[in-house]
Amino acid sequence: MVRGSTMAASVRRNPNKIKQGSVAVDIVLYALALFICLITLYPFYLVVIMSISSPTEVAAMNVFWYPKGFFLDSYKLIVSDTKMWWAYSNTLIYVAAGTLLNCLTAVLGAYPLTVRTLKGRKWLVAFLLIPMYFGGGLIPSYLLVNKLGLYNTMFAVIIPGMVSIWNIILVRTFFTTIPDGLKESAFIDGASHLQLLFRVILPISKPILAVIAIYSVVGIWNSWFDALVYLPNEKLHPLQMYLYRVVVQQSVDLKMLSLEDTKNAVANMLSNIQLKYAIIVFTTLPVIFTYPFFQKYFIKGALLGSLKE
Amino acid sequence: MKKWKKPFVSAMMAMVLIASVTACNGGSNGSGADSKKEEAGGNPETGQKTGKLRLLGPAGSNKYIKFEDREKYPVWKEVDKMLTDAGLQLDYELVPAEQYKVTIQTRMASGSSLPDIVNISALDNTTVLNLAKQGVLLDLNPLIEKYSNGNIKKMYNEEMPFAKKSTTSPDGNMYWFSNLHKKTYQGNIPAPVSLTMLLRKDWLDKLNLPVPKTAEEYSQTLKAFREKDANGNGKQDEVLVYDPSAFNGAIAQWFGLGTDITAVDVENKKVVSPWYQDGIKDYFRYLQQLVKEGVLDTSLIGATGEQKQQKMTENQVASLTDYNLETYQEPTINGGGEFLPLMPLQAVDNITPAAQLEPPFLVWQKYAITKDCKDVEAAIKFFDTIYSEKYADLLYWGIEGQTYKKDANGAKVYINNVSEEELAKMGQATGRQLFGDTVFPRVQFANLEFELIDKPQHKIDNELNILNYKPYFVNMNDMYLAIPDDQQLEKKTKILTNLTTYSQELATKLALGQKSLDNWDQYISELKKLGLDDLIEINQQLLDRYNSIQ
Numbered sequence: 001m002v003r004g005s006t007m008a009a010s011v012r013r014n015p016n017k018i019k020q021g022s023v024a025v026d027i028v029l030y031a032l033a034l035f036i037c038l039i040t041l042y043p044f045y046l047v048v049i050m051s052i053s054s055p056t057e058v059a060a061m062n063v064f065w066y067p068k069g070f071f072l073d074s075y076k077l078i079v080s081d082t083k084m085w086w087a088y089s090n091t092l093i094y095v096a097a098g099t100l101l102n103c104l105t106a107v108l109g110a111y112p113l114t115v116r117t118l119k120g121r122k123w124l125v126a127f128l129l130i131p132m133y134f135g136g137g138l139i140p141s142y143l144l145v146n147k148l149g150l151y152n153t154m155f156a157v158i159i160p161g162m163v164s165i166w167n168i169i170l171v172r173t174f175f176t177t178i179p180d181g182l183k184e185s186a187f188i189d190g191a192s193h194l195q196l197l198f199r200v201i202l203p204i205s206k207p208i209l210a211v212i213a214i215y216s217v218v219g220i221w222n223s224w225f226d227a228l229v230y231l232p233n234e235k236l237h238p239l240q241m242y243l244y245r246v247v248v249q250q251s252v253d254l255k256m257l258s259l260e261d262t263k264n265a266v267a268n269m270l271s272n273i274q275l276k277y278a279i280i281v282f283t284t285l286p287v288i289f290t291y292p293f294f295q296k297y298f299i300k301g302a303l304l305g306s307l308k309e
Numbered sequence: 310m311k312k313w314k315k316p317f318v319s320a321m322m323a324m325v326l327i328a329s330v331t332a333c334n335g336g337s338n339g340s341g342a343d344s345k346k347e348e349a350g351g352n353p354e355t356g357q358k359t360g361k362l363r364l365l366g367p368a369g370s371n372k373y374i375k376f377e378d379r380e381k382y383p384v385w386k387e388v389d390k391m392l393t394d395a396g397l398q399l400d401y402e403l404v405p406a407e408q409y410k411v412t413i414q415t416r417m418a419s420g421s422s423l424p425d426i427v428n429i430s431a432l433d434n435t436t437v438l439n440l441a442k443q444g445v446l447l448d449l450n451p452l453i454e455k456y457s458n459g460n461i462k463k464m465y466n467e468e469m470p471f472a473k474k475s476t477t478s479p480d481g482n483m484y485w486f487s488n489l490h491k492k493t494y495q496g497n498i499p500a501p502v503s504l505t506m507l508l509r510k511d512w513l514d515k516l517n518l519p520v521p522k523t524a525e526e527y528s529q530t531l532k533a534f535r536e537k538d539a540n541g542n543g544k545q546d547e548v549l550v551y552d553p554s555a556f557n558g559a560i561a562q563w564f565g566l567g568t569d570i571t572a573v574d575v576e577n578k579k580v581v582s583p584w585y586q587d588g589i590k591d592y593f594r595y596l597q598q599l600v601k602e603g604v605l606d607t608s609l610i611g612a613t614g615e616q617k618q619q620k621m622t623e624n625q626v627a628s629l630t631d632y633n634l635e636t637y638q639e640p641t642i643n644g645g646g647e648f649l650p651l652m653p654l655q656a657v658d659n660i661t662p663a664a665q666l667e668p669p670f671l672v673w674q675k676y677a678i679t680k681d682c683k684d685v686e687a688a689i690k691f692f693d694t695i696y697s698e699k700y701a702d703l704l705y706w707g708i709e710g711q712t713y714k715k716d717a718n719g720a721k722v723y724i725n726n727v728s729e730e731e732l733a734k735m736g737q738a739t740g741r742q743l744f745g746d747t748v749f750p751r752v753q754f755a756n757l758e759f760e761l762i763d764k765p766q767h768k769i770d771n772e773l774n775i776l777n778y779k780p781y782f783v784n785m786n787d788m789y790l791a792i793p794d795d796q797q798l799e800k801k802t803k804i805l806t807n808l809t810t811y812s813q814e815l816a817t818k819l820a821l822g823q824k825s826l827d828n829w830d831q832y833i834s835e836l837k838k839l840g841l842d843d844l845i846e847i848n849q850q851l852l853d854r855y856n857s858i859q
Contacts, residue, residue: 056643061619142415146422232404232412234368241408248407273615 044288051075051277058274074278084282086235087242091221094157094238099216101162106212107205109163110171111197125172132165138229145230156230157238161220167212174208175201210297214290221287239283246272246279360687363400365416366428366676366748367409373733374742376403381736382743384707388700395694397687403747420445425682426691428748429485430674435798437675441484446677447685448482456689464489464696464752474858475672479794485675486692488751492669494776495718499669500757503633503650503775504784505559510649510767512539512547512627520649524563524595524656527628531604534627540644542624548606550617550629553596553820554813556583557784558630562663563656564588564595568782570805570812570841571848573789575668576779578856580849584812584836590829591657596820610817632667633771634760650771653778664781668788676750692750701752704740712737720758791854797847804840811839 050058054069062068078084112118113125136144141160142151150156178201186196202209224240231237237245369376379385392399402424404412410431416423417432417440429437429446440446453461465472469489476483494500508530513520516537521527533539534547551558557568566583567574574581583589599605604627609617620626624643631638633650653662678688694700706713706721713721725737732738745751757776761769783789793801815832818824824832 056622059615059618059622059641061616062623139415139418143419143421146419228408228411229415232402232408234405237405245405245407273618 047277047280050274051281053274055274058277071274074275075282077275078278078282083234084239084242084279087237087239090154090236091239093154095217095220097158098161098220099213101158102164102167102216103209103212105163106167106171107197107202107209109168110175111193111201113168113172114175115193128165128168132169142229151230152233152236154236157223157226157236161223161226164216167215170212171205171208174205178204207297210294214294214297217290218287243279243283247276359396359398360684360690361398361400362426362682362684362687362691363402363424364426364748365402365404365413365424367406367431367746368403369742369744369747370406371729371742373729374738375733376401376744376747378733379743382738383711383736384703384738384740385743387703387708388740388744388749391694391697391700392691395690397691397694399691401748417445423679423681425679425684425688426748427677427679428674428746429677430746432675434792435802437484437677438478438792438795438798441478441482445680446484447680447682448484449486449678450481450483452678452685452689456686458690458693460693460696461486461689468754469670469672471670472672474791474855475788476792477858478792479797479854485677486695486750487672487676488674488746488753489696490671490673490751490753490755492753492755492757494757495720498776500776501666501669501781501783502760502772503778504557504630504665504667505633505653505771505775506628506651507631507633507635507638507648508628508651509534509539509626510647511645513649515539521651521654524560524654527651527654528595528599528602528604531599531627532602535604539627540624545603546625547627548609548620548625549599549604550609550620550626551596551599551605552610553605554610554817556816557665559653559665560595560630561592562665562782563654564592565657565660565663565780566592566782567786568665568784569786570808571786571845572782573786573848573852575781575783575789578852580845580852582841582845584833584841588657588660590826593816593819593826595656597822600821605820607821633775634764634768636764636768647765649767652771652774661780664775664778666775666781666783668783668785671785671788674746674750676748695750696752698754700740701754704745704749704751705753705755707737707739712739716758718758720756722759722762726763789855790848790851791858793847793851797851800840801844801847804844808836808839808841808844811835 046063049065049067050063051074052070052072053063053067054071055074057063057068109128113121115121118124135141145151145156145160150159182200183196186200191199222240224238224244227236227238227241228244231241374382379389409428413427413429413431414436417427417429417436420443423445429440432440437446441448469491472487472489473483476485476487478484492500492502506527508521508527512518512534513530516533516539518530518533519526521530531547531549535545538545539547551560555569556566556572561583562568564586565588566572566586567581570584571580571582573579583592596605600607606620609620617626617629618641621638621641622643624646626642629638631648635648638648639646653664655662676692678685682688706723709715712725713723716722725732725735727735729738729742732742740749741751741753757772761772764772815824815836819826
C-alpha cells in the first residue's frame with residue numbers, strides 16, 4: 001500500500017514521467033520483437049507449407065515463403081496408416097497414465113518432506129537430490145527393467161518415468177508456502193495427515209499440480225528414447241517413435257549399399273522427404289494447441305523452480 | 310470448475326485402466342513382436358522331433374511387402390514348408406529396423422535372455438569379437454561338423470568359396486553365418502558392375518557434342534555444358550557433383566588411384582594408398598582445374614543426400630559418380646534426362662586408367678548362434694535349410710512361372726517388372742523382399758542377364774565392356790580383408806580416427822587449391838606420423854591372410 005501511494009504521488013507530480021523513452025525506441029523494440037517472433041515461428045511455418053507442397057518442389061528445396069503446388073496425399077497416407085493410429089492411442093495412454101502417476105508420486109513424495117516432526121528430513125532431501133544428478137546409465141537401467149519383467153511392455157515406459165525428483169522438490173517448495181496455521185487448525189479439528197493432504201492442501205495446490213501436469217504431458221508427448229530401448233514391439237510405440245522411424249529411415253548411407261539395395265533405398269528416400277513434414281505437423285499439432293491455454297502455468301512453473309531452499 | 314471435474318477424473322481412470330489392460334497384453338505377448346505359435350509335437354510325416362528356435366532380427370523396411378503379411382505370399386508358403394519339413398518350429402522376434410541397433414546393443418551387452426539365433430550385423434567388429442571371446446556367441450565349426458547334413462559346407466566350400474575367407478576369425482573359428490551373393494554372366498563368368506562417372510547423354514545430343522574420350526575432353530564437355538546452357542534455364546548452373554575428400558569418386562581411378570586411404574589391388578594382391586601412387590598430384594591438379602572453371606560444385610562437398618538430390622531434381626547435375634546400370638536418378642530429374650556411363654578415361658600419359666568395380670562376390674551381415682541356444686542341432690538344421698539351392702532360388706528369384714522365368718539361354722529373369730506396391734497386391738514378391746536380412750540370411754545366385762533386360766543400349770554396352778576391364782579397384786575394400794585380431798583391430802581403429810580426418814581435409818583443401826602441392830613432402834610426413842604406413846602394413850597382413858584361407 002505504501003509503495004503504491006508513493007508511486008501514485010510521483011505520477012501526479014510529473015505526468016510526463018510515465019512515458020519512458022521515445023517513439024523511435026519503441027518502434028525499434030517492436031521491430032526487434034517482431035523479428036524474433038518471426039524467426040521463431042518461421043521453422044514451424046516452413047514445416048507446415050512443406051507438408052502441403054508438391055513432393056518434387058520439396059525435394060528441390062524450392063519452398064520458402066508459400067506452398068508450391070498443392071498436395072495432400074501425404075496426409076492421406078498418414079491418416080490411412082493404422083500404425084500411426086496405434087501410435088497415437090499409445091501416446092494418449094502413456095501421457096494419461098504418466099501424468100496421473102507423476103502428480104500422485106510428486107504429492108505423496110513432497111508432503112512428508114514438509115512435515116516438521118519428520119526425523120532426518122534434511123537427510124532425506126539430500127538423499128533425493130543424488131539421483132537427480134546421477135543416473136545409473138543405460139545398461140544397468142536396461143538390466144533392471146528386464147529383470148523386473150517390464151521389457152517390451154507398456155510399463156517399461158510408464159513406471160521408470162513415474163517419479164520425478166524435480167517435481168517432488170517443486171511441490172515441496174509450494175507446500176512450504178502454505179501457512180502453518182491452516183495445517184494446525186486442521187489437526188485441531190481432528191484431521192489425520194492423509195485427510196490434511198487430500199482435503200486441505202491439495203485443493204489449494206491446483207496451480208502447482210497444473211504445472212507438473214503440463215510438464216509431464218509435454219515431456220511424455222515428446223519422448224521416444226525409452227521406447228527405442230525398451231519397446232521392440234512396434235505395436236507399443238508412441239507417436240514420437242513413429243516419427244523417429246520415418247526420419248531415420250530416410251537417412252540411409254547410400255554408399256554402403258550394393259546396386260540392388262540402392263534402388264530401393266533411393267525410392268524410399270524420395271517418398272519420405274515430403275512425408276516427413278506431414279508427419280511432423282501431425283504429431284506436433286495437439287501439443288501446440290494446448291500451449292496457449294496453459295501458457296500462464298508455464299510461466300508460473302518457471303518462477304516456482306527458481307526457489308529451492 | 311466442478312462441472313468438468315467428474316468426467317475428467319473418470320476419463321483419466323478409464324485411461325489408466327486401458328493402459329494396464331493393454332500393457333498386460335503386451336506382456337503376455339512375451340518377447341514376440343511377431344511371434345508364431347504352432348501346435349507342439351513332432352512332424353507326423355517325417356517322424357522328426359520338433360526343434361524350437363527363437364530368432365531375433367530387424368524387420369524389413371519395405372513399405373509394401375511386409376513380413377507380417379507373409380502368409381499371403383506363395384514364396385513364404387514354400388519356405389515355411391521347407392522349415393516344417395526340417396522339423397523346425399520358429400518363433401520370430403522382429404524389431405523395427407530403425408530401432409534394431411539400439412535393441413541389439415543393449416540386449417547383447419546385458420547378456421541375459423538372449424534368443425537362439427540372432428542377427429548381429431548392427432554391432433561393430435570390436436563388439437562382436439568381444440562377445441565371441443566371452444563365449445556369448447558359439448563357434449560354429451564343431452557344430453557344423455557334428456550336426457550339419459552337408460549343405461552349409463557345400464555352399465561355403467564349393468558354391469561360394471570366398472565366403473570362408475571373410476568369415477573365419479583370426480583364432481580359426483567361425484562365429485557367424487552371412488549373406489552370400491554371387492553375380493555371374495552366361496552361367497559362370499563373374500559379373501561385377503561398376504561405379505563410374507555418369508554424364509548427361511541428352512545434353513551431349515542436344516549440343517551435338519561427342520562422348521569424351523580423355524579426362525581433358527571430359528572437362529571441356531562439362532565446360533561446354535555450362536557455357537551453352539545445356540539445361541536451358543538461362544543460368545550457368547550445370548555442375549559436376551563430386552566429393553574430393555575421399556577417393557571413391559570415379560575420377561580418382563582415372564589417375565590410377567585406389568578407392569580409399571588404403572585400397573586393395575585385388576589382381577596384384579597388394580594393399581596400396583592413393584597418397585603414394587604416381588597419379589596423385591596430377592589428380593589434384595585436375596580437380597583444381599575443375600574447381601577453377603566452376604564446373605565442380607564446391608557447395609556440395611560433404612553435402613547430404615537430400616542436398617544432392619535437390620540439384621538433381623532441379624536439372625543441374627551434368628555429371629556424378631554412380632552405378633553404371635542405375636536407372637533411379639533419371640526419373641527424379643524435373644523435365645527428364647538420361648545419363649551415359651563413361652568408360653575409364655585416359656588422364657595421364659603413362660597411367661592406364663582404372664575402373665571402380667563392385668565385386669561380383671559379396672559377403673555381408675552376421676547371423677550368430679548364442680550361448681542361450683538349447684537346441685543347437687535345430688539351429689544348425691535351420692542354417693542347413695538356408696544354405697540350400699532351393700532356398701537360394703526362392704529367396705532371390707521366387708517361384709518359376711510366377712516371379713521369374715528362364716530366357717532362351719536358360720538364364721533366369723524376373724517376370725513382373727512393376728512397382729513393389731503392385732507386387733505386394735499381387736502377392737508375387739521374392740523371398741529377398743519379404744524376409745531377406747531379417748533373421749533369414751540372403752543367399753543369392755544373381756545374374757547379369759536380368760539386370761540388362763530393361764536397360765538402354767548405352768548402359769548395356771558400358772557394362773559388357775567393363776566386365777573384363779583391367780586394371781580395377783573395388784568399392785568395398787573390406788570385402789578382401791580377413792577379420793582382424795584384437796591388436797590389429799585396436800591399432801586400426803586408433804589410426805583411422807585421426808588419419809581419416811586429416812586425409813579428408815587434406816584432399817579437400819588440395820582440390821580446392823587452398824593448400825599448395827609444393828609442400829607435398831610435408832603432407833606425406835604428417836600422414837606417416839598419423840600411421841598411414843602402419844595401416845597399410847596391417848591391411849596387407851589381413852589381405853595375405855584372406856588369400857591364404859582355403
